[in-house]
Amino acid sequence: MTEQGTTHVIEVTINGRLYSRTVEARQLLVHFLRDTLDLTGTHIGCDTGSCGACSIILNGKLVKSCMMLAPQADGAVIETVEGLANDGELNPLQESFSRNHGLQCGYCTPGMLMAGTYLLRENPNPTEEEIRRGIKGNICRCTGYVNIVRSIMDVAGGHGSEQADGIVGEEQR
Amino acid sequence: MSATSRSKAATRERVESWTGKSVPRKEDGRLVQGEGSFIDDLGMHGQGYAWFVRSPYAHARIVSVDPSAALALEGVYAVLTGEEAREMCVVPFFQIAPGDGARIEEWPLAVDKVRYQGDAVAVVLADSRDTARDAAELVEVEYEPLAVVVDGVEAVEHAAPVLHEKAGTNVAWHGVYDYGDIDFALEHADHVIKIDRLHFHRFSSTPLECNGAVVDWDKGSGVIDVKSNIQMPMFAAMVIGPSLGVAMNKFSFSSRDIGGAFGNKIAFYPQIAALALLSKKAGRPAKWTEYRTEHMLSSTHGNERTFLDIEVPVMADGTILGVKARAVDDVGAYLHYEPLGAVIWSQVLTGCYKFKNVKIDFTTALTNKCPVAPNRGYSRMQQLWMLERVIDIVAHELDFDPVALRKLNFVQPEDYPYQTPNGCVYDSGNLPLSLDMALELADVDTWRRRQSEMGTGTGKRIGIGIGSTLDSGTNNFGQARIVNPDLPFSGNGEAAFAKLDLYGEVNINLGTTPQGQSHETTSAQVAADILNMSPNDVTVTIGFDQSHNSFVGFSGTYASQFAVTGLGAVMGATAKLRDEILEVGAFALGAPKDDLELRDGACLVKGDPSRSIPFIGIANLIYTNNAVLPSELSSKIDLNCRYVYVPPFEVPDVERKMGNLTLTYASQIHVCVVEVDEETGVVEILSYVAVDDCGKRINPQIVEGQVHGAVGLGIGAALYEAFEYDEDGQLQEPSFYEYHAGTAMDIPDIRTGNIESPSPFTPNGAKGMGEGGGAAVHTICSALQDALGKDGAVVFDSHNPWERVYQLLQSSQGDEPRGVRVISREGGAA
Incomplete structure (x- = not known):
């Protein structure tokens, strides 16, 4: 010892x-x-x-x-x-986490982003259920996972580019 | 497009008001790139690494502590024992409790005795974390085990082993809260429901980042530099300062990003005190990063509360007249922030309901378990859960519709401001509308149909539950006097600085310690509105720093108050800054102040934008060019504006336990639908809805995120998470292996709805929020009760993992005593 x-x-x-x-x-x-x-x-x-x-x-x-x-x-x-970012330019998944409020304290976020990155590489068009399975090894205590799942969903299958930039409000629920 | 450029795009547009908009968060750019500065990311030159030696026993006499083998290990700087720590201290930690509880002695490390598994007996400092851990294992401690008590009711009602001999009792506090005339109501009600026992279990929010600190007791200056993630830094300073013999101005507390806290990071001041002494002894900074099992064993648990002999008088039409009960709060082995929990629950004495007769006999009990301290929904969710169980049990036993029963007994929209029997004032709200909205969003009518169609024999049952919660915010610390009349505490407040920096930059400093609540973003929003500029151009300093002097004794982030106290301070400071800018602008532009306006970082003459001066010009005149100013201006204005927001409170009536204990009451009405498997007891959530009313929302997306998070923790607590001890006081869930924190597979998608009932008492109509977590505990229990059906068992515990649900399903079929009795008077309709 x-x-x-x-x-x-x-x-x-x-x-x-x-x-x-x-x-x-x-x-x-x-x-x-x-x-x-x-x-x-x-x-x-x-x-x-x-x-x-x-x-x-x-x-x-x-x-x-x-x-x-x-x-x-x-x-x-x-x-x-x-x-993940390219010289300060956030990648689409990082962008999506910010746009969808997929982080609060930000402590689980690096792990979530890596889990999300891996998931989307393996399965570019995951269902909500598949996203939940993909991040089940990552604990978040702030978000109830709701906006993390939405953040990953938002970039899956290239939906990310279709999202309007800027202010996100309750109407997006 | 990067977050930065996107947020610029989003926030460059001209809007009437930034307040109320879901602007992107200022915090996100660094956090999504792994560039946050959390406690383990920070350090100091020459630091050593600290490792605590913790007791494996729940209760034992310390016979000896021998650090010699540890000290012989290469790389070990120092070992501090409990006895040494006591010798270096002036007095034990200050106690909030009066009487017997005041005689409890707590030192930075355990002395003579350990009182729970994980109690720290020594701390080692070494040149690396691994060496420190190795050395900690070499510290030889001889223990003589003592009898253990792990149940709060047993601790105070039987001849239990006493934890603190100097107190002579395990009763840390006792008091009776008595309003109206409950005995008259019980005598005259049509029905009396008697419930033997309800138990609110022990859990915590377990922030993903554990506690941590880097502490340097600088020999030259005598200053103790504390970088940490503690939530109430100045409370910690006030508790440990007298023990260490250190003046308040010799502390330098600071924090940066905090990885979640939920109240759990309020009370690790003993560790900070021990690290300070260790640093003093070793002559170098001590860095400590708590590890997960250490956190589970010895950081903070939530209050475990047992309600006994509950009696509820009910009229034939369902009107509930009151509640009578005994409450025993198990607060563990030491009083950390306790016994404040013995009064804080009374902020929500009657919950969402308007009955007038209440008698709660409240006892704070010491046990050989981890000390409790605030946990999201601190002390109120226990009371609210009990009241929600009462409502559902009344509905269940007397065959009332739980929706109609709630609506009948709710405080009604026209009742606000509503004064409760103990003098609290509910500021605003619309509970019936919130409930209707939640029922509609959950499509409860459809689920009720499916529930009845399902019938028996399918092996599945559907349950529909409601949880009504008040999130009381902005404490009046005067309530501490109800616990101890000698305490010199009352009111509340928060401080902020707004300033123009040397080149005209707008900067805000705050006394808060955000842990995900987005204070940088929302502070910038309200400041931007006052200065008529983009929030993008307002910088809010990250974290707390005592050297900024933007703090008061209450500073921190806890108890649902930032939108009121924090933003109230930001608004006040920024308004002062605006006034100063206009005054300098009036001189520079040669125009009356009233003819000027601010726009996009400049001061200009209304209607004549050619006459303007940018903020850099204003800053120049004050900081580096002041000889051009008349002395009455240069002597008066410094562009550094401090403001302390003070909520309108009075000292409560201690004798009658009456007073306005909090300023605002946000509400949360939740509805959920569960499916229960009869063979296994496994519960699946089919639908979950949360309707929130926190008055004016500063940033709706952030509010919604808080609602999601609170629901997530509540569901976890209701179904998966518990801290349980065996009879020897060994914690059964000391890591995330055993303590099943809810995952993305456990927490469903959550639908949200919102009502805005602005608070008439706050500067911005907002109410503190974020602690509605308890609502999910009530809601799941309510749904399980519904699934158990008519004549089914009673849900008596707040924690219902599948094993317990299975037991409840089994006992539904038997004829064991159900723990509930209905006594109906002659003529009362049953």
Whole structure:
């Protein structure tokens, strides 16, 4: 327990950039992202893989980064919330979360966005039920999920571009 | 198009009023890019990482604490034990309770005894989180286990083990709330309904971000810098300051983005005090990020309340005359913010109903469980749930239509402002219309038909439920005196600064600690209206910062009040700023002040836009060019305008427990339809509707989001979420594995409706809102009661997971005592 663990040199590509670091064998991937690389957009909400705040896309799969050790990610290609926008220009899903008020405190949002991104890649035209299944591993305590589901629905199948820009009111319910 | 450019597009247009519009949120741009600054994202130079050593026992004597093995570990900076912490403190934490409760001693860490599983006995500081955790496991603590009490009623009614010997009792507070003449009503009513016991269970909103703080006790200046996500920073300072022997101006509390709080982040001041002492001892900042199981064990739970011997006098036509009950509130092992819960419920003494006779015998009980503290709907939802159960049980037992019974007993639209028996004033509303709207949106007529068509033998039952809730907002802290007459508290308030910065930028600072409530957006909306400019050009500082001096003792974000206190302060400060700008403009433009107006960041002469001065010019004259001004102007105006909004309150009558305890009453009427599987007890929500009336809405989309969220938490509590202890005081749900926070598969789509009954008492007609969560607990229970049917069992608990629903279905068929009796007088129609 108290012995200093072994270390590993790992290389990972995150949002298109290659990182090479020496890590402790026991370091969680989420701590590697947040503490070692200062990519603090990926959050921690539990210790049991239950809440999804730490969701990332690793080698094309949606992964909870608190459920992997950093050395296990050696050689992986990772996408995190920091890679979604293009030089400050929000992508359609980020836009939709804002337009539909799909976030309040914003703590679950990075994980939700990654779950939504993965879902829409796998299934560009999901039903409401499929969206709910797609984000069931992500806990949100602010929104009751209503506007998160609407946010994902809104961009599914290219509906996002049809939405009027600007003020969204109750009439959109 | 980016959020920024979209919001510009949206907010560049000229509108009559930004207030009332669903403008896009200022907060979103950073939050959807992972650029928020939450507590674990913050740090200080040279910081160590803190890890608390917590008790595995619910009640035990601390025989010894030996940190030597921990200190021998490489990378460990310091270990602080409970005994050391006590020696570094001047006095224990201030207690709100009077009498016996006032003798409870709480220190930053446990001393002599631990009183719940998770009670902290020491805290370690090390060079990394992992080292700190390893070291915490090496702190050797010898415990001598003691007898445990985990039930509030047992804790006060039997020879239970006493938690705090100095108090000598587990009764932290007791009082009787008695209005009208309930005994007369019980003697003369046509019917009396007697309910043995109703139990409101223990749960919490479990914000996704846990508690956290980085605390530095700076040796040179003596200043304690506290970066944290605490919700009421100045309350925390006032509680721990005297213990640490620190003056208020030696604290520097600040916060940035907060990942949800719901009241649960009000009371972790013991941890902050321990971190301050740890920092002092180690000579470096201490960073602590609570982990989930630590949060579940030792942060905050909601109040668990048991109602006993409930008696309800009812007339033959369904008029309810009152309620009599005993209430025992289980508040856990220490008093954090408690026993304020022993009075706060009385803000909604009679709920949505206008009966006059109430007698509640209220006891605050200490148990070997996690301390409670505010949780969305704090202390009121327990009372409102009890009243809604009473209404449904009366309807069920006496065969009244639950809709008609509610409408008959509701406070009526013409009754406002309505004074309750304990002197609270309901400001405005329209409950019957809200209920009609909810029933229509839920298409209840169709569901009733389907319910009756379903019949027996299908294995499924449909239930239709109603939940009526008041969301009382803007506390009068004078109610604390009803708990303890010696407390020097009353009123409420919030502070804001509005200023023009050096180049004419408009900036607002607030004393609030938003956790998703969109204060940056709504503050900008109301300021923009006063300055006649786009909210896009109004910057609202993110988070709380004591150094901005925009705070009062009540500052924070809690208890449904921002739209009144926070925005009241913003409006007052911005109006002052507007006046100052006009005064400087009058000098600069050589025109009378009354002939000037503001538009899009400039001051101009009405009807002659060629004569104008932009805000940068106004700022220049005051900040960097003041010799050109006459001294009567430069000495009077600084473009830094502070305003404290103070709601109109008086000190309550402590003896009679009478007074206006809150300024506003938003209402929430919910209707839901559930399907219950008879074989398994599994409940599926088929339809859910929430009708909200919070007066004038500043931003309808944000209001609707709050309604959704409150419903989500309420459904979770009603069906899935509970903190339960075994007889040894071991928490059975210490992580999100066991504590099933509702997911997108559990919470259905929610239809919303809205009525606006402006408050006559607030600066903007708005009412605080956001705590209507309890409504969903009542509504689900009401629907289950309906599904159980005539002669079915009584829903006696607020928590009804499938196992309990299955039991209720089974006991419906038996002839066990149902816990409810109806006593009808001669001649009373039954």
